[in-house]
Amino acid sequence: MKTKAMRLICLSLLLFLVPLLTSCAKEKQVYIVYFGEHKGDKALHEIEDHHHSYLLSVKASTVEAKSSLVYSYKHSINGFAAELTHDEASRLEKLKGVVSVFKSNPRKYKTHTTRSWEFVGLKEEEGGDYRGGDGDDGLHNYEVNDDRFRVGRKFLKKAKHGDGVIVGVIDSGVWPESRSFSDKGMGPIPESWRGICQTGVAFNSSHCNRKIIGARYYARGYERYYGPFNAAANQDFLSPRDADGHGSHTSSTAVGRRVDGVSAFDGIARGTASGGASLAHLAVYKACWAVPNVDKSHGNTCFDEDMLAAFDDAIADGVHVISISIGTTVPHSYLKDGIAIGALHAVKRDIVVTASAGNDGPGAETLSNAAPWIITVGASSLDRYFIGRLELGDGYKYESDSLTTLKMDKFAPLVYAADVVVPGVSMNYASLCLPNSLSPELVKGKVVLCLRGHGSRIGKSLEVKRAGGVGMILGNSRVSDDGIHADPHFVPTALVLSSAVDRILNYIYNDDEPVAFIKPARTVVYPYQTEDSVYPAYQPAPFMTGFSSRGPNWVDPYILKPDITAPGLNILAAWSGADSATKVSIDRRVTDYNIDSGTSMSCPHVAGAIALLKSTHPTWSSAAIRSALMTTASMTNEDNEPIKDYDGYPADPFALGSGHFRPTKAADPGLVYDASYQSYLLYCCSLGLNEIDPTFQCPSKVPPAYNLNYPSISIPYLNGAVTVTRTVTCVGLTGDSALSTYNFNVEPPFGVSVRAEPDVLVFDRVGQKKQFNIVLETQRYEYTGEARRDRYRFGWFSWTDGHHVVRSPIAVSLV
Structure with missing residues (x-):
């Protein structure tokens, strides 16, 4: 009986699943069908006809195709x-000439969301960029506080601020009315430019100028998934407008x-906002x-098919640099990653592509944009802090990060x-300050201690304001004690860790009249904090942020990633007039400039530096520019100690790559590790990706992946000895000397010997x-098991001629 019953159950399940599986097979979704590089023998209409022929092979009619x-x-x-359908995609993938087929997914990609340029050594005097901007006299001053950056006083002038x-x-997209996109004093649009200014909702040709020289938008994939665009539901503009x-x-x-006198949130970070290459031209691809x-605070969605169209147009339009602060939510192989594909085609045209590493740190193997033809950027800090202060009636003082500038007049009762x-x-x-939960009769005129948990952080301060409170202490609960998250709140607010919550509760319940006073956020530059400061987190900059995604490289561990780090914490820059500073729907406050953090912010710092290097060295390849940035990067902080990670321990190359970028140093690197488009195709052969370009044939003997001429070395599972081959190109002799002699120096990873031949x-x-x-080569005592073999250890090597130091990181794990 039991056997018969089980058979009936299985039959029923089968009858249920077969239609379901059939339905799934027939359900249509957007797929990308990739053929690699063009052969160069077809006109544009012939290429499209060729694509239609493939569609016709799986579709019932020309109309359907x-x-x-x-x-x-x-x-x-x-x-x-x-x-x-899944079946049609599978059939196409088997056809000759198809390199890869992969499905679009709305959750595959996400955006990785100023003292910053002064901090890296590109400070200017009042007067703006050399064509004026918002300044008057066009003068410059390249001095900065750190001697390590006193190396390129004329760099900006020589690079013409990226002009051309x-x-x-x-x-x-872009908010074109921002003063950051003024074209006052800018030079003409380059003759090589072939792009357009695409019109759309709230955006027309008048919004382009000599700064924003082109703008396009791509929403076909987005609309195929979500349906026709609806302004109310989409909370967006069907145009290049941001x-x-x-x-x-x-x-x-x-x-x-360069825009003087800007700030965020009523005075935070007041000063000058400027891009790295303030006279470079901008091409926008939305x-x-x-x-x-969905609330905007949850982030944007970016589809493979739309980004590939943007790459295809950007390359044809004639851009020199592409900056993309977007990445995958989980790693994907190169030929199923639209950014990796688009970047490879860009690099063939010597367009430099820089991309964000991601905000999924500090865990290992979390980074995205890991292809070796992309410059992958992590996020580090500035030397600037925004600090608020809490004082209790019993003398207790607590300081933490804050972006709230609202003021209290005096001490107020604490509840x-x-x-x-x-x-x-x-x-x-009850402790979470959720909407309409607080009693106005009991809250009016008081400071309220609220706990994190359910509900938005910004929403809790709005509830305190609604109930008549004059301030809020927002405390981490023990289950959400993941650091301090600063926001511009609606009432004076102090942010505290869970340990401080216990101290504050003890005060509330053991004092007859507990009171509190919250001071507004102030800007502090390390090491110039006040003597009475109790802020616990001061440390010399730069240090690595906890959110910055880490290596090793999941796609190919023989390529060390990220490549470099740049400022990505609390960066002041232009904002959209159609969105609040917090992106939370209940927040209706707008601002011209906003503070944001993420590798999204560090990536364009490097893009600006690349524009300056492109202007200074127009013949340098994409790989040469990457090499110059990496081999001249700094590994020390303001105190001339090794750059620290977020937890205070020394950061390793899986966090900071080659180090913190130094644009002025990169202009004169001495030697570069160059690589061509063909070099990347040969590297792809080592991964079994041998049909990307029909004009390139993989050799019968393919060199190992670690022999790609990269400015770093990563060897996983070293067993015995491995010989890595590199080639350097001289891009500048030492001073007036006719010869430059470089000597090899090394600090090997623990348990590994490293030597150069020749040295x-x-x-x-x-x-x-x-x-x-x-x-x-593994050393004998290490090889016998005196340390863990599966853990990476790090070192570096360099070539030095007395003037240049060409430095490369090493990462090794042992079998």
């Missing part, structure tokens, strides 16, 4: 995006004009959009939220190349 097409990529990228260089930003703030922030960080009917709620609020939620390189002309080998 054409209606299913979302994009035909035909400038540089060869492929198309179309609505397909075109930076393409793939993001959420309704989010992210795109304006990243664009102005890279190439924004490919990220608000998720319909705990759970004691001042309206009747009927569950005890589980001296002599150059007598610019452009000369020299090859050398690095031999890494």
